[in-house]
Amino acid sequence: MSLLVLGTVALDNVKTPHGERRDMLGGSATHFAMSARLFTEVHLVAVIGKDFPEQHMKLLKKMKIDVSSVKVQDGKSFRWEGEYKKEDLNSALTLATELGVLVGFDPHVAQHQRGISNVFLANIDPDIQMGLLSMMKKPKLIGLDSMNLWITHKKPSLLNLMKKVNLFVANDGEAKALTGEQNLIKAAKALRSFGPEMIIIKKGEHGVLFYSDKVKFSFPAFPIDEVKDPTGAGDTFAGGVMGYLTKVNKVNEKTLKAAIIYGTTIASFNVEGFGNEKTAPLTMAKVEKRKKELLSFITY
Amino acid sequence: MSLLVLGTVALDNVKTPHGERRDMLGGSATHFAMSARLFTEVHLVAVIGKDFPEQHMKLLKKMKIDVSSVKVQDGKSFRWEGEYKKEDLNSALTLATELGVLVGFDPHVAQHQRGISNVFLANIDPDIQMGLLSMMKKPKLIGLDSMNLWITHKKPSLLNLMKKVNLFVANDGEAKALTGEQNLIKAAKALRSFGPEMIIIKKGEHGVLFYSDKVKFSFPAFPIDEVKDPTGAGDTFAGGVMGYLTKVNKVNEKTLKAAIIYGTTIASFNVEGFGNEKTAPLTMAKVEKRKKELLSFITY
Numbered sequence: 263m264s265l266l267v268l269g270t271v272a273l274d275n276v277k278t279p280h281g282e283r284r285d286m287l288g289g290s291a292t293h294f295a296m297s298a299r300l301f302t303e304v305h306l307v308a309v310i311g312k313d314f315p316e317q318h319m320k321l322l323k324k325m326k327i328d329v330s331s332v333k334v335q336d337g338k339s340f341r342w343e344g345e346y347k348k349e350d351l352n353s354a355l356t357l358a359t360e361l362g363v364l365v366g367f368d369p370h371v372a373q374h375q376r377g378i379s380n381v382f383l384a385n386i387d388p389d390i391q392m393g394l395l396s397m398m399k400k401p402k403l404i405g406l407d408s409m410n411l412w413i414t415h416k417k418p419s420l421l422n423l424m425k426k427v428n429l430f431v432a433n434d435g436e437a438k439a440l441t442g443e444q445n446l447i448k449a450a451k452a453l454r455s456f457g458p459e460m461i462i463i464k465k466g467e468h469g470v471l472f473y474s475d476k477v478k479f480s481f482p483a484f485p486i487d488e489v490k491d492p493t494g495a496g497d498t499f500a501g502g503v504m505g506y507l508t509k510v511n512k513v514n515e516k517t518l519k520a521a522i523i524y525g526t527t528i529a530s531f532n533v534e535g536f537g538n539e540k541t542a543p544l545t546m547a548k549v550e551k552r553k554k555e556l557l558s559f560i561t562y
Numbered sequence: 563m564s565l566l567v568l569g570t571v572a573l574d575n576v577k578t579p580h581g582e583r584r585d586m587l588g589g590s591a592t593h594f595a596m597s598a599r600l601f602t603e604v605h606l607v608a609v610i611g612k613d614f615p616e617q618h619m620k621l622l623k624k625m626k627i628d629v630s631s632v633k634v635q636d637g638k639s640f641r642w643e644g645e646y647k648k649e650d651l652n653s654a655l656t657l658a659t660e661l662g663v664l665v666g667f668d669p670h671v672a673q674h675q676r677g678i679s680n681v682f683l684a685n686i687d688p689d690i691q692m693g694l695l696s697m698m699k700k701p702k703l704i705g706l707d708s709m710n711l712w713i714t715h716k717k718p719s720l721l722n723l724m725k726k727v728n729l730f731v732a733n734d735g736e737a738k739a740l741t742g743e744q745n746l747i748k749a750a751k752a753l754r755s756f757g758p759e760m761i762i763i764k765k766g767e768h769g770v771l772f773y774s775d776k777v778k779f780s781f782p783a784f785p786i787d788e789v790k791d792p793t794g795a796g797d798t799f800a801g802g803v804m805g806y807l808t809k810v811n812k813v814n815e816k817t818l819k820a821a822i823i824y825g826t827t828i829a830s831f832n833v834e835g836f837g838n839e840k841t842a843p844l845t846m847a848k849v850e851k852r853k854k855e856l857l858s859f860i861t862y
Contacts, residue, residue: 348744444648446767447787467746468768469782479859482769482780487747519862559779562819562857 264303265508267291268369268394269384269407269497271308271322271332273315275343275358276536278351280490286537287318288342290384290407293494295327296541297501297528298382300549301509305375307331307394309367311339321542330372338362344493351489352466353435369394380508383427384497385409388419395426403513405429405504406458407496413440421456430458431500437463446471460513462503462522464496470522477515481522484530484556491536498532498541499525527553564603565808567591568669568694569684569707569797571608571622571632573615575643575658576836578651580790586837587618588642590684590707593794595627596841597801597828598682600849601809605675607631607694609667611639621842630672638662644793651789652766653735669694680808683727684797685709688719695726703813705729705804706758707796713740721756730758731800737763746771760813762803762822764796770822777815781822784830784856791836798832798841799825827853 269291275284295304305328310319312334322329343358367390379402383391388408395404406427412420413436420440424430430453438444441452446463450473453461461473467489469482502525510517527549531540569591575584595604605628610619612634622629643658667690679702683691688708695704706727712720713736720740724730730753738744741752746763750773753761761773767789769782802825810817827849831840 351744444651445787445789447785451787465768468765469780471782471785478785479861480769480782480785481860481862482771482782485747485771485778485780487745487751489745523862557862560781560860561779561862562781562823562860 263380263508263511264305264378265298265380265382265504266305266307266371266375266378266398267294267298267382267384267501268307268391269294269386270340270364271306271310271314272340272342274493274537275341276491276493277345278491279346279348280488281536283491283536285315287321288493288537289340290386290494290497292322292538293497293532293541294382294384294501294504295322296325296538297498297525297532298505298508299325299327300502300528300544300546301505301524304328304505305331305378307369307371309333309335309363309369311335311337311363314339321538325542328375331370331375333367333370335363340364346492351492354493369397371397379403380504381405382500382504383407383423384500388412388416388423392419392423395423403428403507405431405500407431407500408436410436410439425457427458429460429462431462431464431496433464433466433496447473460518464499466492466495470499470526472518472522477518479519481526482560483526484552485559486530486533489533492533493537495529495532499529501525502528523553523556524549527556530556563680563808563811564605564678565598565680565682565804566605566607566671566675566678566698567594567598567682567684567801568607568691569594569686570640570664571606571610571614572640572642574793574837575641576791576793577645578791579646579648580788581836583836585615587621588793588837589640590686590794590797592622592838593797593832593841594682594684594801594804595622596625596838597798597825597832598805598808599625599627600802600828600844600846601805601824604628604805605631605678607669607671609633609635609663609669611635611637611663614639621838625842628675631670631675633667633670635663640664646792651792654793669697671697679703680804681705682800682804683707683723684800688712688716688723692719692723695723703728703804703807705731705800707731707800708736710736710739725757727758729760729762730756731762731764731796733764733766733796747773760818764799766792766795770799770826772818772822777818779819781826782860783826784852785859786830786833789833792833793837795829795832799829801825802828823853823856824849827856830856
């Protein structure tokens with residue numbers, strides 16, 4: 263089984279109370295792939311500019327991520343600049359966004375990838391997400407993530423897309439904004455009514471809520487006392503969830519719980535370092551060790 | 563085994579998106595006792611004014627709560643008036659506080675109650691809490707709750723008191739304010755260093771974090787889609803925790819986890835109605851039923 267992810271591959275400038283980094287390898291699809299590759303073959307669909315550092319592409323290839331559908335286009339790579347304040351490490355302040363080659367990006371999926379059964383539409387313009395979906399033959403499991411920007415400016419496109427996916431992943435703020443519900447259980451119900459059979463609401467340091475007609479559960483996050491840079495934690499989480507589900511090729515209560523525990527575990531590494539500092543060197547042995555610690559923390 | 567609680571017995575005026583109630587039976591010790599009485603004999607230490615409605619005292623007695631150390635004093639009963647806005651049902655806006663007989667309250671514990679082994683100091687002035695403690699013979703398990711008002715205005719008294727208790731219960735905002743730490747794990751560690759062997763940080767709808775040197779765990783809250791009035795949820799939770807620990811008369815990882823699950827379960831009823839609407843008629847059968855649902859929601 264393999265997994266295809268569409269999203270952004272970016273250059274990130276990030277400032278947190280623990281320091282500052284420039285031109286890091288970032289983007290929703292990057293963080294997702296860096297996590298999912300621990301479980302399965304990952305195919306990345308994205309666009310970069312000609313200015314994109316060779317070392318970043320090298321790292322992705324070294325991680326065995328298939329980059330054959332990463333377009334290199336004339337122009338500047340997508341850039342994001344953000345800051346996290348000591349008072350609230352859960353929410354990023356976006357200082358600047360330079361779309362660059364993202365403007366007019368028309369994703370292209372190589373022929374050999376169009377039959378891939380599991381697809382994740384990481385955060386990017388919902389019209390681009392829909393474009394990708396129309397290129398895939400018969401996906402079995404489709405996951406979707408979005409963000410407030412699209413909820414505000416492209417709600418009809420997003421709602422249309424939600425009818426076509428199986429799993430919708432949102433953080434608590436997005437879930438509230440999209441549904442108008444302040445209560446997360448009500449928000450999850452409302453999101454379910456928009457189409458996706460499975461809803462995951464990410465609550466940052468407070469963990470995750472899973473909602474479907476038959477199964478509902480919640481797990482706390484792994485307790486991290488030194489959050490260095492939370493950028494990409496949600497994508498890393500989603501990569502673990504989809505990666506594990508792809509590996510076991512079965513979606514039921516048991517595999518969903520395990521998938522979310524893996525996603526939670528890998529996301530806890532992500533926040534301990536800037537960018538991919540901690541996830542790029544990650545091995546399944548380290549993941550299994552921390553997963554054990556997480557389970558002892560959450561088990562009754 | 564029995565349990566003694568010191569705190570406020572109040573008249574509450576509460577407004578939430580679900581309605582408004584006036585002159586309700588409220589107060590930290592009331593909510594605590596209403597929950598703890600499900601497990602053990604509860605002795606209440608508090609003060610009320612001569613204006614206190616007879617029906618409220620009748621209800622406490624009907625619940626088999628020992629009110630022999632509830633002082634009736636000349637003057638007005640303590641009143642709290644608060645509002646919860648739709649946008650954030652987790653935090654109360656205090657509209658008015660009338661201290662009344664609370665001013666100069668000197669708790670008196672009847673002789674037959676001074677040997678009680680388990681004591682909970684529910685939210686009230688830390689100097690009053692210390693006064694009560696000095697009256698008890700040899701308490702085995704002492705729990706303590708406080709609030710931002712005392713953290714701001716009586717920090718030395720509170721810190722002094724913390725050295726004498728075993729279990730400290732705080733909500734996330736209080737834990738951050740008292741320690742200056744934004745990260746809850748760091749905040750829990752810092753609180754531990756102030757004296758209490760066991761720290762419980764309550765995160766409202768996000769559940770609970772438990773921290774001690776040897777044992778650390780976290781459970782989500784029971785998912786409630788219609789929160790009517792969260793007033794007293796934290797006290798109700800603490801009542802369940804201390805009530806259960808008193809009943810089993812043993813503090814270890816197993817009993818602590820069970821205690822927190824019971825506290826979480828009973829608190830979930832509290833928020834479903836105004837004041838004691840849902841907790842006064844509560845039976846252990848109903849608690850056990852919901853506890854089962856909670857466990858299926860949080861179990862891996």
